[in-house]
Amino acid sequence: MSGHDSKYFSTTKKGEIPELKEELNSQYKDKRKDAVKKVIAAMTVGKDVSSLFTDVVNCMQTENLELKKLVYLYLINYAKSQPDLAILAVNTFVKDSQDPNPLIRALAVRTMGCIRVDKITEYLCDPLQRCLKDDDPYVRKTAAICVAKLYDINAELVEDRGFLESLKDLISDNNPMVVANAVAALAEIQENSARPIFEITSHTLSKLLTALNECTEWGQVFILDALSRYKAPDAREAENIVERVTPRLQHANCAVVLSAVKMILQQMELITSTDVVRNLCKKMAPPLVTLLSAEPEIQYVALRNINLIVQRRPTILAHEIKVFFCKYNDPIYVKMEKLEIMIKLASDRNIDQVLLEFKEYATEVDVDFVRKAVRAIGRCAIKLERAAERCISVLLELIKIKVNYVVQEAIIVIKDIFRRYPNTYESIIATLCESLDTLDEPEAKASMIWIIGEYAERIDNADELLESFLESFPEEPAQVQLQLLTATVKLFLKKPTEGPQQMIQVVLNNATVETDNPDLRDRAYIYWRLLSTDPEAAKDVVLAEKPVISDDSNQIDPSLLDELLANIATLSSVYHKPPEAFVTRVKTTAQRTEDDDYPEGSETGYSESPSHAAEGSASSPTSSSNAPYSTARQPAPAPPAPAPAAPVPDLLGDLIGLDNNAIVPVDQPASPTGPPLPVLVPASTGQGLQISAQLTRQDGQIFYSLLFENNTQIALDGFLIQFNKNTFGLAAAGPLTVPQLQPGTSATTLLPMVMFQNLSQGPPSSLLQVAVKNSQQPVWYFNDKISLHVFFTEDGRMERGSFLETWRSLPDSNEVSKEFPGIVVNNAEAAIDRLGASNIFFIAKRKHANQDVFYFSAKLPRGIPFLIELTTAVGTLGVKCAIKTPGAEMAPLFFEAIETLLAG
Template sequence: MQTVQLFFLLSIILLQMVLITSTDVVRNLCKKMAPPLVTLLSAEPEIQYVALRNINLIVQKRPTILAHEIKVFFCKYNDPIYVKMEKLEIMIKLASDRNIDQVLLEFKEYATEVDVDFVRKAVRAIGRCAIKLERAAERCISVLLELIKIKVNYVVQEAIIVIKDIFRRYPNTYESIIATLCESLDTLDEPEAKASMIWIIGEYAERIDNADELLESFLDTFPEEPALVQLQLLTATVKLFLKKPTEGPQQMIQAVLNNATVETDNPDLRDRAYIYWRLLSTDPEAAKDVVLAEKPVISDDSNQLDSSLLDELLANISTLSSVYHKPPEAFVSRVKAAPRVDDEEFADAGETGYSESPSQGLDGASPSSSTGNSSNVPVKQPAAAAPAVAAPIPDLLGDLMGLDNALVLVDEPTASSGPPLPVVLPSTTGQGLQISAQLVRRDGQIYYDISFENGTQGVLDGFMIQFNKNTFGLAAGGPLQVPPLQPGSSARTLLAMVFSQNVSPGAPNLLLQVAVKNNQQPVWYFSDKGSLHVFFGEDGKMERTGFLEAWKSLPDDNEFSKEYPNSVISSIDATVEHLAASNVFFIAKRKNANMDVLYLSAKIPRGIPFLIELTAAVGVPGAKCAVKTPNREFVPLFFEAMESLIK
């Protein structure tokens, strides 16, 4: 439990650090976060593993937190293999020019252990450090060569694989070691190692005197080799022929091409061989341009997560999401809405630590008051959000609408029905085509409910849709399913949406910029504004104790309130059920004089929670909503959503 609480607090700190502009404050916070993380590594292995998975995320976002603590991640002889593997990953991420020497000494020692998987991982870690740190690459290669000399088969093969990647990262720099690598040809029996060695020979054939002999040693077993080796051997032989077109390579290329086109059933191998054959027979210079083209330089892969996914995982630290390194929706398919709340549950609120006193909140002080005297103490409101402004039409989707193959094509139609939708493209603007649409949430999935009305004189078909970058990265999750529209007819469909596809930077807003196209008309651009409650997730329900702890853990600066003078709550029960239908979940209730105070919770993507206090008198106009959340930028959008839900 202490581990979970620690990471929960760390996640809040990490989220708030984004808003801090002072480098000194950030540096001091990073220093204070290191000791509790280090302490977790002295716990039992299971706790260590969970801690390491979370630390893996933290160091990708803030590597300075543990930059001076790399020694605590050195593997112990009695560490379980799953702990050792995680420590290796973190050591790679923390490796720098300052500590690379001691890191390499550790990796070299690990490469002599008895666990084969761990040894392979250690050897590969040396190569990844070489790719990450250019000034340390030569030292990494020296360690790899020392490991090759010990003549342990699987160590040699793994070393050759990573050296191939180093050659890709630093071309024409370390080729002097090729002779040493060639001495190990006879020991290679793994496909990836063979393919790597063949790539090296083909890539540097002009610098290897006996390159044809080395490649020929693989030809005898060509039909029995895995596809990975066959493809590499085919390309390496063509490279040799183009670089050294003597009689020996000519005979080799003929034999390889015959084997690849006649003796194989692999379509990839056969098609590549035919392409090479035709290039060589018609235009050898074009073949050189294709086969000997400059290769893209490979990059450091120590931070493998997309920045938006990393932020979402950090927001979910201390949950399974941060252990699996997957967003919650990846392994939780659907969560039921909260069950119907009855009067007995309201009455029980005081039995679990919730006071019924008019002057007391959940912990004896009103959450909407920093003094604890009264829940009616005014609380500051955030600055009003600036109205969203649509981007100029020419820049809406860049050149995307100019590429038909980048658009989503029409598939089988899907019918949908429901209340009328807001018009987003009137027929006067759409030359007779009217589009109505709205974001909706059904069974845990967000859809774009969209309707087309054909007021033209002809048939409209071939509908396609595209969304511009937006705050939540919403994009079409499948094809737009609209049948051909006859004159005077209409069609309505639900388009499933997915998250984090095209996230826009800047302050959050709910503006959707949309482009729609059909075969008969130009591209139509329009803007549509959604409501934040559509994004409230089914996982937003909090337990009462968790709600109280979360409220206390958030600073007073993260508390805001707003009055709704025109809102009238006619029934507490009906309001609670209505809010639960939009994934705003009831926590507890208390009375304050003639006012009812409801405590509720909600959560939006990236794991951002909203802790809510709603105060109103039944049947009397006027309501007050106070909220605490770690992400202040979403507060104006939240208040808009609550106003639409309780009006």
């Protein structure tokens, strides 16, 4: 080819399409090729060249691979819009799939798999079957991926035609590329299927470990990731696996290294020998550190993972703190992560070195980084008692430099240090007070005011200091107002003299009459009443000893940490969120028809994007951005005001307020559902609106199935829904889709739900409090009951061996049992099926006296297993259910669920 491809972009004066048409039908090969290139160029910049479909397809029968590829490219893009014409290409496809040239065979199958048109798919099966058994590995590896494509279009077809078996056979293929693709395809199919399809036995394990050595680097990642699902039966096998995987740590591809680390960490859990574990930790340290020499993007991923790893195994990098020192030219996102890890690795031994670094960072140019460095010093003070004094002296040095934002940040952390070590470092208060008038950030001001109030009796001029803030009380942000209020009350209680008395009058007046902030007003009224009825009681409440705060640098909850560690090397470990919190891939074949176009050029406007965006995110978490940090980092401990404002159930507040986490507008049509739902708000209570709802589980996802019936005289619209905090943290994952409801009509909808979003504290409860609102009516609150069985996951099936082992390994205190005297099992098979449908999997059955004993397993998200033993005489009243689980506190909920299922 000569000349520049860019010439194809130039437009002609004459009508472009007719000219191209002419050229496509030229008798000269070269001219035809050039014409197809021009067509593709037009396509990439978003021009519609679909009218040339027939002419382009006519160029398909060529021996020239370059031209053939271009035509195929065109077909993928336009076949959907011309399904009837696409059939013209089928013959050539089928012919190509038998071409003597393996590249053409592979190309034909690969392209057919990308064309999501039913008529083409029908013709794909035979060629695919042949290609899976082709002599050429390039064809086989392409066919393997094609099975995954077909499964995505038509899963039944794949199962009916036995493609899954062919795919499994390819695991034993002699070409490692084919093995890797077969593993990738099977893993994806498994991901989207509730049935066990791709189970890794010790046999496949050894085959895959062998293939690992010969694979391409990318294939190694596929295989390692698939193997990480394998649970070794004992420590010996775990050690064996680790030994085979350890050499991967030396790989230049960091994806291979991290996947190997994941695999090793997982097997380490099973290894009991401390020597082996120590040795492994030593082997993992250098490769982990080496990841920090890669590109900054990779460093970031490595640092987020290391952050998790050191929380579980702090020894791995205990001696390597120096490598986490920030480099001058690190991008900010790398610096921030390094600081986090430095805090985690800080110890009495290295704290002097660490403080020296932090002090340097605190004088750098980047304000955000400086602030974080100052805060880091405070966190080290809180974490390491013996180093606290040194930390404080560094903070004081920094305050003396008088850089405004440094001072403010320092005051905020010193407040936390005071809470950690009460009555220890008040001597520095005088220094802090010098900076009082330079404070202009709410958090710093509030912290300073808290310090003054808390130590009012030791600061001679505490009243003057506080008074200086009072003038501007109405203009201060709420955070500062609340602290001023509390501090003034403290001052008054500690020094009940005339000055403070006048101040309290002013403050209470400001905080009750002059404000429209309900939190402030409520708190002020409570103080007011306390002070006027019983000042001693007020003292007990306001001046009560506060609990000492603790170090927050290991702040990930242990069960979440477990889950994140199981997901090392994945996105989950970078976001520090469990996968179900952000994975929203939904199987919606229909929706795609418009969306999967080929190249998209720069000149295209994205005028259509808003509607597409809405469509695409229909079932995604509604927060507009799930940036990596949001969950993992909790703010430093809140200012410790005794918060007397009673925590009234705030469903309404949130619903009206701005918490857009769960409020979702309603502007989409509803989808239909099946069986009748329990009525939760009858029309009599709902002023004519009747709401029925129930949690259901479909395809591994939890939905809230709702039915709205409008028996009012007006049309209702603008439906919103909100869930109160609950034991399982259930919250809406997407918008509530209810159309405008005309009088006398009804609508059903399936609202996708996510777990672990707004968790409530306290003992497990099945209570689910829901609020529903529309534009015409008041808010309706109702209570629903969460039935545990909707949470049981599809992967809860246990092998008999691991069931027994788990049963033995759990202490007896985790066993709970209950009798159901009113329940009868008439047909064992039917009962087993019914439980199976709810992901309670049958394992074994045995006879005991005249009774049958059934064993089942089930699993809650985050891997909490339930081992279940049901004892009953079939056909006779009375069932005994015993369960053993690490989550024994869930037992009452479990019994409720199983009772419903057995009775049903």
